[in-house]
Amino acid sequence: xxxxxxxxxxxxxxxxxxxxxxxxxxxxxxxxxxxxxxxxxxxxxxxxxxxxxxxxxxxxxxxxxxxxxxxxxxxxxxxxxxxxxxxxxxxxxxxxxxxxxxxxxxxxxxxxxxxxxxxxxxxxxxxxxxxxxxxxxxxxxxxxxxxxxxxxxxxxxxxxxxxxxxxxxxxxxxxxxxxxxxxxxxxxxxxxxxxxxxxxxxxxxxxxxxxxxxxxxxxxxxxxxxxxxxxxxxxxxxxxxxxxxxxxxxxxxxxxxxxxxxxxxx
Amino acid sequence: xxxxxxxxxxxxxxxxxxxxxxxxxxxxxxxxxxxxxxxxxxxxxxxxxxxxxxxxxxxxxxxxxxxxxxxxxxxxxxxxxxxxxxxxxxxxxxxxxxxxxxxxxxxxxxxxxxxxxxxxxxxxxxxxxxxxxxxxxxxxxxxxxxxxxxxxxxxxxxxxxxxxxxxxxxxxxxxxxxxxxxxxxxxxxxxxxxxxxxxxxxxxxxxxxxxxxxxxxxxxxxxxxxxxxxxxxxxxxxxxxxxxxxxxxxxxxxxxxxxxxxxxxxxxxxxxxxxxxxxxxxxxxxxxxxxxxxxxxxxxxxxxxxxxxxxxxxxxxxxxxxxxxxxxxxxxxxxxxxxxxxxxxxxxxxxxxxxxxxxxxxx
Numbered sequence: 001x002x003x004x005x006x007x008x009x010x011x012x013x014x015x016x017x018x019x020x021x022x023x024x025x026x027x028x029x030x031x032x033x034x035x036x037x038x039x040x041x042x043x044x045x046x047x048x049x050x051x052x053x054x055x056x057x058x059x060x061x062x063x064x065x066x067x068x069x070x071x072x073x074x075x076x077x078x079x080x081x082x083x084x085x086x087x088x089x090x091x092x093x094x095x096x097x098x099x100x101x102x103x104x105x106x107x108x109x110x111x112x113x114x115x116x117x118x119x120x121x122x123x124x125x126x127x128x129x130x131x132x133x134x135x136x137x138x139x140x141x142x143x144x145x146x147x148x149x150x151x152x153x154x155x156x157x158x159x160x161x162x163x164x165x166x167x168x169x170x171x172x173x174x175x176x177x178x179x180x181x182x183x184x185x186x187x188x189x190x191x192x193x194x195x196x197x198x199x200x201x202x203x204x205x206x207x208x209x210x211x212x213x214x215x216x217x218x219x220x221x222x223x224x225x226x227x228x229x230x231x232x233x234x235x236x237x238x239x240x241x242x243x244x245x246x247x248x249x250x251x252x253x254x255x256x257x258x259x260x261x262x263x264x265x266x
Numbered sequence: 267x268x269x270x271x272x273x274x275x276x277x278x279x280x281x282x283x284x285x286x287x288x289x290x291x292x293x294x295x296x297x298x299x300x301x302x303x304x305x306x307x308x309x310x311x312x313x314x315x316x317x318x319x320x321x322x323x324x325x326x327x328x329x330x331x332x333x334x335x336x337x338x339x340x341x342x343x344x345x346x347x348x349x350x351x352x353x354x355x356x357x358x359x360x361x362x363x364x365x366x367x368x369x370x371x372x373x374x375x376x377x378x379x380x381x382x383x384x385x386x387x388x389x390x391x392x393x394x395x396x397x398x399x400x401x402x403x404x405x406x407x408x409x410x411x412x413x414x415x416x417x418x419x420x421x422x423x424x425x426x427x428x429x430x431x432x433x434x435x436x437x438x439x440x441x442x443x444x445x446x447x448x449x450x451x452x453x454x455x456x457x458x459x460x461x462x463x464x465x466x467x468x469x470x471x472x473x474x475x476x477x478x479x480x481x482x483x484x485x486x487x488x489x490x491x492x493x494x495x496x497x498x499x500x501x502x503x504x505x506x507x508x509x510x511x512x513x514x515x516x517x518x519x520x521x522x523x524x525x526x527x528x529x530x531x532x533x534x535x536x537x538x539x540x541x542x543x544x545x546x547x548x549x550x551x552x553x554x555x556x557x558x559x560x561x562x563x564x565x566x567x568x569x570x571x572x573x574x575x576x577x578x579x580x581x582x583x584x585x586x587x588x589x590x591x592x593x594x595x596x597x598x599x600x601x602x603x604x605x606x607x608x609x610x611x612x613x614x615x616x617x618x619x620x621x622x623x624x625x626x627x628x629x
Binding site (some may be wrong): 057059079080081082083084089091095096097098099100104107108109111112114115116117118121122123124128131132171175 | 452453454456457460461462463464465467468471472474475476477478479480481482483489492493535
């Protein structure tokens with residue numbers, strides 16, 4: 001947490017292109033996320049949102065272009081280095097470990113901050129136990145923030161979907177990230193759950209110096225929480241701006257509602 | 267929850283330990299001998315459970331690591347007369363070293379492919395053990411050293427008298443193996459409730475999600491191979507020391523399958539499952555001898571064949587009916603008692619929700 005905060009963008013993409021053979025997932029995408037910002041990427045189905053998210057979270061390597069995290073090349077990092085670099089992510093369909101308890105799931109988020117190996121842990125050495133206590137406290141604090149502390153001992157697979165998402169977000173928070181990547185956080189949720197999670201994301205962002213980038217299909221959610229929005233359509237960026245600007249943008253309206261004559265098909 | 271994990275054991279476990287401690291005084295020699303094999307095998311099963319149960323990596327090569335431990339004991343204890351205090355841990359360490367050497371090959375593979383590669387390891391091992399006469403005695407096999415602590419040794423005929431209680435050859439091995447088993451369980455209990463153990467379970471559940479959280483998947487699998495092989499090595503060394511003689515043909519696929527059966531039947535990925543499973547699986551061959559339709563003279567079903575068939579049947583039954591094994595029967599039973607009819611929910615999951623919570627807490 002003592003890392004110096006650069007004044008430039010925390011995350012910057014330039015001329016980013018991803019192709020699978022002849023298929024172009026997205027091309028010439030450029031944007032910059034400033035520290036503390038809540039930045040959203042939206043677009044209709046097939047716009048390339050998830051592919052872009054997977055590039056940012058190092059699942060895919062871009063065909064061309066650059067991504068910089070704090071001015072350093074993000075593509076040089078392996079997926080497991082992301083946690084140490086201050087990047088946490090959630091998964092569209094949850095990346096939780098079902099049979100493990102809520103607390104254990106969140107504690108896996110502390111993995112990169114902990115040191116105990118098999119021998120120290122297995123022999124139950126004092127240092128390992130002290131570390132465990134310290135990080136359990138941090139994990140519980142993260143669970144408090146998402147309102148899941150009272151089910152810490154419950155196996156995740158026994159929770160409702162919305163609660164699982166809260167656990168996953170708590171786990172990401174427990175990693176003490178500077179940049180939080182949320183992959184469609186309200187996908188597959190009921191209307192009530194959507195409202196709750198939207199409120200949670202907004203509250204977490206309001207709490208402190210967390211930078212959040214979220215990819216989302218749900219316009220309502222994005223308009224309520226995002227400060228700036230990038231809109232993709234068929235793999236191309238068509239607009240960047242504040243929610244108000246995006247709502248008034250001709251190209252965006254066309255992309256979402258279809259061109260005027262076919263408006264009914266949307 | 268972490269605080270709960272450090273409390274002394276639950277009442278049921280405490281009762282089981284007490285029963286285990288007095289057991290030699292109520293068993294005849296043949297029964298005690300079966301118990302010795304069960305306890306020694308349970309150490310190896312606890313090890314396999316770390317790899318297969320908690321980390322989700324299927325291995326058919328467990329017999330290979332048992333053999334490595336056995337031959338380390340033979341060379342150090344038998345050929346060089348080194349104390350058991352050295353060769354028991356050394357057997358584990360040598361096996362662990364082999365596990366770490368084999369690991370990198372295994373890291374690239376998962377599921378069925380890993381099973382096939384570890385099966386290959388077993389056959390390479392067989393070839394080596396049959397041909398390295400100097401170490402293994404070749405096809406005829408070789409003798410193995412009895413445990414020797416200072417001037418005292420555990421050979422047949424030896425006995426220890428403590429305040430009127432006589433502990434004979436079998437009893438000595440029984441208590442030694444029991445101490446090592448309890449220590450192994452304590453180690454694994456600590457392990458799975460802390461950083462490396464959570465990483466192992468994360469790898470089992472979702473490798474990618476684990477990696478994104480900073481878990482080094484390759485390192486975690488390697489560690490699981492090492493820990494698993496360590497316990498296999500110790501188990502193998504005690505096994506041959508108690509038997510006092512072994513042939514290379516013993517380290518075969520059936521032995522590996524017995525261990526897989528033990529953790530499956532007992533409850534895969536549960537702490538005490540491997541022990542419960544070992545009791546079931548490793549008692550079968552001895553129990554089978556007393557059944558009327560089983561005979562050793564070639565006229566009926568031999569105890570060996572009968573046992574093999576039973577392992578297969580048990581694995582299938584438990585996979586289909588109770589994936590959490592014998593260890594899952596307790597919670598299932600108490601849920602059924604509390605809420606009649608509830609035990610028929612799929613896999614007992616919903617019905618035993620509250621017990622899951624307790625278990626998660628005590629782990």
